[in-house]
Amino acid sequence: xxxxxxxSVLLFLxxxxxxxxxxxxxxxxxxxxxxxxxxxxxxxxxxxHLSHCVVDSPLGPIHIDSVFYSVFMAxxxxxxxxxxxxxxxxxxxxxxxxxIEMIIEFVDEQVKDTYHGSSKTIAPLxxxxxxWVFLMNFMDLLPVDMLPKAGEMMNIKYMRVVPSADxxxxxxxxxxxxxxxxxxxxxxxxxxxxxxxxxxQPFGKAMLPFNLLLKVIEEIAKPISLGLRLFGNLYAGELIxxxxxxxxxxxxxxxxxxxxxxxYALMQFVLxxxxxxxxxxxxxLQAFIFMMLTIVYLSMAHEEH
Amino acid sequence: MSxxxxxxxQMTVFAVVVLFSMKFIWPMIMEAIEERxxxxxxxxxxxxxxxxxxxxxxxxxxTLIKEAxxxxxxxxxxxxxxxxxxxxxxxxxxxNERDKIISTAHDEAAQELSKLREGLRKEVAGLAxxxxxxxxxxxxxxxxxxxxLDDLAKKL
Numbered sequence: 521x522x523x524x525x526x527x528s529v530l531l532f533l534x535x536x537x538x539x540x541x542x543x544x545x546x547x548x549x550x551x552x553x554x555x556x557x558x559x560x561x562x563x564x565x566x567x568x569h570l571s572h573c574v575v576d577s578p579l580g581p582i583h584i585d586s587v588f589y590s591v592f593m594a595x596x597x598x599x600x601x602x603x604x605x606x607x608x609x610x611x612x613x614x615x616x617x618x619x620i621e622m623i624i625e626f627v628d629e630q631v632k633d634t635y636h637g638s639s640k641t642i643a644p645l646x647x648x649x650x651x652w653v654f655l656m657n658f659m660d661l662l663p664v665d666m667l668p669k670a671g672e673m674m675n676i677k678y679m680r681v682v683p684s685a686d687x688x689x690x691x692x693x694x695x696x697x698x699x700x701x702x703x704x705x706x707x708x709x710x711x712x713x714x715x716x717x718x719x720x721q722p723f724g725k726a727m728l729p730f731n732l733l734l735k736v737i738e739e740i741a742k743p744i745s746l747g748l749r750l751f752g753n754l755y756a757g758e759l760i761x762x763x764x765x766x767x768x769x770x771x772x773x774x775x776x777x778x779x780x781x782x783x784y785a786l787m788q789f790v791l792x793x794x795x796x797x798x799x800x801x802x803x804x805l806q807a808f809i810f811m812m813l814t815i816v817y818l819s820m821a822h823e824e825h
Numbered sequence: 826m827s828x829x830x831x832x833x834x835q836m837t838v839f840a841v842v843v844l845f846s847m848k849f850i851w852p853m854i855m856e857a858i859e860e861r862x863x864x865x866x867x868x869x870x871x872x873x874x875x876x877x878x879x880x881x882x883x884x885x886x887x888t889l890i891k892e893a894x895x896x897x898x899x900x901x902x903x904x905x906x907x908x909x910x911x912x913x914x915x916x917x918x919x920x921n922e923r924d925k926i927i928s929t930a931h932d933e934a935a936q937e938l939s940k941l942r943e944g945l946r947k948e949v950a951g952l953a954x955x956x957x958x959x960x961x962x963x964x965x966x967x968x969x970x971x972x973x974l975d976d977l978a979k980k981l
Contacts, residue, residue, distance in 0.1 A: 579830035587834050594842045601846065605853040610860035624854050644847035652842060688828055692835025 551575060551584070551678055562766045569668065569762050571678040572686065583686055585676075590683040593655040597648070623651070630812060635819035639704070642818055649693065650811040656684040657754055657803030661796055664761040684806075685754040690747040697814050698743035704821040713824070742817050746810060753806050757799050764791045942981075950978045 551573040572583040604620040613621060627650055631643045659682045671679040683689045705714045718735040719728050767788040954974060 577830055579833060581829045581831075582834060583829070583831040586831055587838075590835060591838055594838060598842060598845055598850070601850045601854075605850045608854050608857035610857050610864055613857075613861075621854060621858055624851070625858065628855070641843070641847055644851040645843050647851060648839075648843045648846045686831065688831035689835050691828060692832045693839055695832065696836045696839045 552675055553677055554675060565766060566759070566762050568678065569664070570680070570759075572680055573671075573676060573678045583680075583688055585679045585681070586683045586686040586689050589659055589681055590656060590689055593659070593683065594652060596655055597651045601651070623647070627811070631815055634812075634815045635822070637708075637819065637822040639818075639822075641700075642815060645700070645818075646811045646815050649697075649814055650807050653684060653693070653750065653810050654804060654807035656682065656689070657807060659683065660685070660754060660757050660761065660799060660803060663792075664758070664765045680758075682754055682758050684750055685758045687747065687751050690751040690754075691743070693750075693810070694743035694747035697746060697817065698739075701739070701742065701817050701821045704818060708822050709824060717824075742813075746813055746817075750806050750810055753802055757795075757802060760795055761792065761799075764788055764795060767791075946978045946981050949981060950974055953977070 573585040574581045575584045576582075601620060604617050608617060608621075624647065627647045628643055631646050635642050662681060667681045668679045671677075680686065705717075709717065718739075719725075719732050721731060721735065723731055765788060767784040954970075
């Protein structure tokens with residue numbers, strides 16, 4: 521209970537707190553243009569790496585870098601799986617098809633263990649979340665400066681390559697899941713049944729306002745905790761890669777020819793490797809947790825109490 | 826850092842991706858997996874059935890062989906008994922035939938003997954009569970003494 525309230529407070533802070541000093545808004549939406557040719561201090565380096573490439577749109581500002589990599593990963597997922605789905609046959613499967621089928625059967629098993637309804641949406645939804653979130657998380661394992669540097673060469677000043685370290689992306693997923701929860705709750709229990717569940721549980725009719733408060737918080741906490749969990753893990757992971765990268769402050773290539781920087785570069789490599797290996801577990805685990813909780817929440821939405 | 830229109834774009838993309846995977850990815854792969862599973866289970870069932878049939882056939886063959894063996898021994902026994910009975914009957918027939926031959930031979934011999942004896946008797950009677958004729962030197966009517974001579978002949 522306390523945890524749920526805590527997450528809501530955190531969300532409140534994120535939504536309504538004054539913009540952070542390192543956010544792109546303070547510099548205007550000047551995503552494109554010649555990058556500064558100055559050397560970075562450690563603080564500037566991290567600030568630079570935590571700034572999104574923001575463009576304006578009729579709907580408001582858009583983190584175009586997050587959208588790009590998110591959509592890119594969606595394409596990677598869809599095209600890979602579609603290629604195998606199109607030539608899937610009941611004959612002897614090749615190695616690739618076996619791998620894809622292994623993933624599908626793994627997801628199917630998780631869904632069948634938890635969810636006993638008849639909806640044909642839950643399993644593909646779980647698969648999509650698992651693979652897509654994993655792929656977006658996987659961007660974190662690319663060398664932290666590689667794509668932003670390449671972007672700078674193409675006059676893109678700011679670029680964050682890990683979509684799941686962007687709150688908009690994680691909330692985009694979790695809010696959609698939340699809408700599905702509402703949809704299935706109303707579809708299965710009816711509007712009255714769902715309202716009754718919100719109002720009369722867990723303490724009976726006498727405590728109606730308190731029940732309502734508790735239930736509404738419980739429901740709202742689901743997408744918030746989902747989104748924040750993924751965001752927090754990936755954001756922290758990204759930040760640690762940046763902190764490790766401070767050893768060479770993002771200018772490793774130019775400094776590599778300098779003998780004096782070699783120990784720092786080696787240090788960065790070793791620490792980066794250790795954290796990457798550890799982070800590999802985290803990104804897989806977070807993708808799995810997101811999928812699992814989605815299944816659990818949706819099966820809860822299907823059950824009558 | 827704050828939430829903005831990216832959220833809406835992400836939600837739209839998410840919906841599209843889920844719809845795509847729901848329509849074009851999941852059902853196809855699932856279908857292939859299920860069909861293969863069915864094929865495998867069918868194959869296993871068929872193999873099991875084949876095994877069962879094989880063992881059934883084996884037991885059947887065994888019983889057939891046993892029956893055939895039994896039949897063969899009975900036939901052999903029957904043949905043996907029949908052979909011995911044939912031999913037995915042939916033996917007894919042979920014995921009978923021999924006995925018959927012997928008895929007929931005996932009869933014939935006895936007849937021959939009695940015939941000879943009759944002849945002899947008649948000859949002896951004639952001889953005796955002629956002897957007596959000579960001895961008595963007188964003619965004794967044969968008819969007078971026929972009765973006595975017949976008596977004599979009978980005693981021989």
